[in-house]
Structure formats: structure tokens, C-alpha cells
Amino acid sequence: MIAAIPSPSTGSFGLGPLEIRGYGVMIALGVIVAVSWAQRRWVDKGGTADHISTIAIWAVPAGLLGSRLYHVVTDWKRFRGRWEDVPAVWQGGLGIPGGLAAGVIVGLLIARRQGISMPRVLDAIVPTLPIAQAIGRWGNWFNQELYGRPTDLPWGLSIDVGHRPAAHLTAETFHPTFLYEGLWNLTLAAVLVRVDRRGVLKPGRLIGLWVCGYGLGRLWVESLRIDHASLLAGVRVNIWVSLVAVVVGGAVAVAGRNYRDAS
Incomplete structure (x- = not known):
């Protein structure tokens, strides 16, 4: 093995009597950065x-x-017979599509209660969301989870034997899908900021471009992953969700094109 991205030897560290999970730290850091920028x-x-x-x-x-x-x-199915593990978010297992949908809906309701423009505040917040996603994805690195197929590329991710799937016990390095998705989201954030500054879309329609962009990125990243996943018609559920995101998000963005300001 010529080179590889190392994985941490442990997913947590001690702070006095407390055990701090790296996964939780990255989620919290992503939230803090996104809120501050928003x-x-x-x-x-x-x-x-x-x-x-x-x-x-x-x-x-x-x-x-x-x-x-x-x-x-x-x-x-993974929780059947052990429903007590449902609250154990520190072990990993956060579905980004569900979180983004719930967060945006509740956020808009709170914005409405404050009497502020929902389209304008949405445009302010949307570019910060992929930044939170990019930072939060490093939690998967701490947990040595959700990586891709084996690879001998120099940026392959080294995974401990105990975290490798049974079908790939002899493989040492895997595609670092957390890094791929993180870089995609950073690029997406930059695109969203530029589009917002140019006034290409009508107020409130930037979310369509974000949803479409996220779906596109998730499609190719999901195609690399080898972790257990629920299937629908033989295809990973998250791929179906990503396809819907691309179509719906793209339609919202195209329908919201501000031709007058973009010209």
C-alpha cells in the first residue's frame, strides 16, 4: 500500500469523566458553522x-x-428486536434527506411566526446547509462507516479489519465517500452563493437548486457505497430519493428562473 487516508484508532476521546464521540462533535461543529454563517x-x-x-x-x-x-x-429491519437502539444517534445513523426536510419545514414555520420574509430568509440559509453537511460527514470518518468500494487509489481510506464488511475482509483501502460528498457540498455551497448574488433565481427558489445539486452528488456517491441498505426494486432507497430530489429540485429552480435580473 503506497498511500492511504488513515482512519482514527477510536471514534471517541475522554474529557475528564466524559466520553466525547467524534461523530457528535462533527455534527455539532457543522451546526455551529452553518448557523453563524446564516x-x-x-x-x-x-x-x-x-x-x-x-x-x-x-x-x-x-x-x-x-x-x-x-x-x-x-x-x-436492522432495528427489529432491538428498538432500544433507536435513540442511539451517537452510534451513527442519521438520514440526511429526512433531517433537511424536517429542519427546513420547521424553520420556515418559525420564520413565519417572526413575521419575516420566508423566501428571503430561506435564500440566506440555504447555502449554509451544504457546509453543515460537509463538516458533519467527517463523523462517518470517526466511526469508520459508510465508505465505498475497495480501491487502490492513493487517496483510498484505510479501514480496520473490525469495521470491514465480511465480503471485503482482505481489502485494506476503500473509497472515502465521506470526503467525496464533503467536497461536492463545498462546491455546491459556492455555486449557491454565486447564483444568489447574481439574482438568477426568484426569492425562495434557491432551495430548488440546492435540492437538485445535493441529489446529483448523492447519486454518484451512493453508487459507490457498499454498506447495508434497504432496497426498492433492487435499487438502494437513497438512490430513488436522490432521483426524486434531482427532478423536483430542478423543476423548482427552472420554474423560478429570474430572466429579467439574469439578463
Whole structure:
């Protein structure tokens, strides 16, 4: 093996009497960065940081709950007979599509209660979401999970024998799908910011471009993964969800094209 991305020897570390999970740290860091940036973006659009703080207080827990519920529902067979593991989010198992949907819906409801423009605040928040996703994906690195097929590429991810699937016990390095998805999301965030600045889309329609872009990225990343997954018609459920995201998100973005401002 010439080169490889190393995996951490453990997914947690001690802090006094506490055991801190790397997975949870990365999720929390992603939330903090996204909320902080969303506050700055909303202030630039004429709002206040407190508006975003209030939205986050409700939307973040809703997103985490939605993520876990999505994972449990789409992979319920793994929990059959051990339903007590459902709340154990620190072990991994957050379905991003469910979290994003729940977080956005609750966030918009809170924005409406505050009397602020839902389309404008949505445009402020949307580019920050793929940043949270990119950072949060490093939690999979700590857990040595959700990697791709074996590879001998120099950026292959080294996985301990205890975390390898039975079909690939002799393989040493695998596609680092967490890194692929993270880089995709960083690029997507940059595209969203540029589109928002140029006024290419009508207010509130930036979410369509994000959903479409996320779906496209998830399609090719999901095709590399070898972890257990629920199937529908022989295809991973997340691939079907990604296809729907591409179509629906693309339709929302195209229908919201602001031809006058883009010309």
C-alpha cells in the first residue's frame, strides 16, 4: 500500500469523566458553522442575527429528529428486536434527506411566526446547509462507516479489519465517500452563493437548486457505497430519493428562473 487516508484508532476521546464521540462533535461543529454563517448572510440582507438564532433553536432539533426517523424508517429491519437502539444517534445513523426536510419545514414555520420574509430568509440559509453537511460527514470518518468500494487509489481510506464488511475482509483501502460528498457540498455551497448574488433565481427558489445539486452528488456517491441498505426494486432507497430530489429540485429552480435580473 503506497498511500492511504488513515482512519482514527477510536471514534471517541475522554474529557475528564466524559466520553466525547467524534461523530457528535462533527455534527455539532457543522451546526455551529452553518448557523453563524446564516446569521451573517441574513444580516447582510437586512435581518437580525436573533432571527436566525430563534429559527435554529427549533429547526436544528427538528432536523436531528427527522434524520434519525428517516434512517430508522428506511432501515427498520436492522432495528427489529432491538428498538432500544433507536435513540442511539451517537452510534451513527442519521438520514440526511429526512433531517433537511424536517429542519427546513420547521424553520420556515418559525420564520413565519417572526413575521419575516420566508423566501428571503430561506435564500440566506440555504447555502449554509451544504457546509453543515460537509463538516458533519467527517463523523462517518470517526466511526469508520459508510465508505465505498475497495480501491487502490492513493487517496483510498484505510479501514480496520473490525469495521470491514465480511465480503471485503482482505481489502485494506476503500473509497472515502465521506470526503467525496464533503467536497461536492463545498462546491455546491459556492455555486449557491454565486447564483444568489447574481439574482438568477426568484426569492425562495434557491432551495430548488440546492435540492437538485445535493441529489446529483448523492447519486454518484451512493453508487459507490457498499454498506447495508434497504432496497426498492433492487435499487438502494437513497438512490430513488436522490432521483426524486434531482427532478423536483430542478423543476423548482427552472420554474423560478429570474430572466429579467439574469439578463
